[in-house]
Amino acid sequence: MNIHLPPCSVLILAGGRGQRMGGRDKGLIEWRNEPLVAHVQRVVRPLSDDLVISCNRNQDVYAAYADQLVGDADADFPGPLAGVIAGLKAAKHDWVVLLACDAPLVDRALIDALRQVAVTGDSGAMVRQGGYWQPMFSVLPRRVLPVLEQAWAAGERSLQKALLREAVQGLECGMDDPRLSNFNSPELLQG
Numbered sequence: 001m002n003i004h005l006p007p008c009s010v011l012i013l014a015g016g017r018g019q020r021m022g023g024r025d026k027g028l029i030e031w032r033n034e035p036l037v038a039h040v041q042r043v044v045r046p047l048s049d050d051l052v053i054s055c056n057r058n059q060d061v062y063a064a065y066a067d068q069l070v071g072d073a074d075a076d077f078p079g080p081l082a083g084v085i086a087g088l089k090a091a092k093h094d095w096v097v098l099l100a101c102d103a104p105l106v107d108r109a110l111i112d113a114l115r116q117v118a119v120t121g122d123s124g125a126m127v128r129q130g131g132y133w134q135p136m137f138s139v140l141p142r143r144v145l146p147v148l149e150q151a152w153a154a155g156e157r158s159l160q161k162a163l164l165r166e167a168v169q170g171l172e173c174g175m176d177d178p179r180l181s182n183f184n185s186p187e188l189l190q191g
Helices: 034-045 061-065 080-090 108-121 143-153 161-165 186-190
Strands: 008-013 049-054 068-070 095-100 122-131 132-141 170-175
Touching: 008 034, 008 080, 008 122, 034 049, 034 061, 034 095, 034 108, 049 061, 049 080, 049 170, 061 068, 068 080, 080 095, 080 132, 095 108, 108 122, 108 132, 108 170, 132 143, 132 161, 132 170, 143 161
Parallel strands: 008 049, 008 095, 049 068, 122 170
Antiparallel strands: 095 132, 122 132
């Protein structure tokens, strides 16, 4: 069943410290002659007139890939939940596609399937892989913002735990699905 998909905003998270990358800004690390964020941006650009990148440094570089930039309210790189809260506050549309900057193999079919699951279930949708949730591949209704803010205020810092406070539909993907590859170490970029 293919229902009409409403407009969406896209939120790319690129706000981390890059600790596993020796402190380098992960979204700007080159892979196949382009920054990782460029690969993700190319896939999502046709989906939305509202592409938001959450970044805490190198805003001048990220600006070329986004319609708007947001940063974390706390300056100490508090993690992806802070970036999602900032992004949801800025998003123009009721539905938000959430992706990490280091998943350059994500494709439109996966994103459309997530959007379909979310809209059909009128709730968040998140990839599940081998029984594990993958929050960096999600579609969220903006209305979850107060729930995430309450979780943050209560001390929660796990994006996954905060998102699972509301109903979330799972999109099952195989363990070997290459679209879900994220580049968390310099060695993985060699391929």
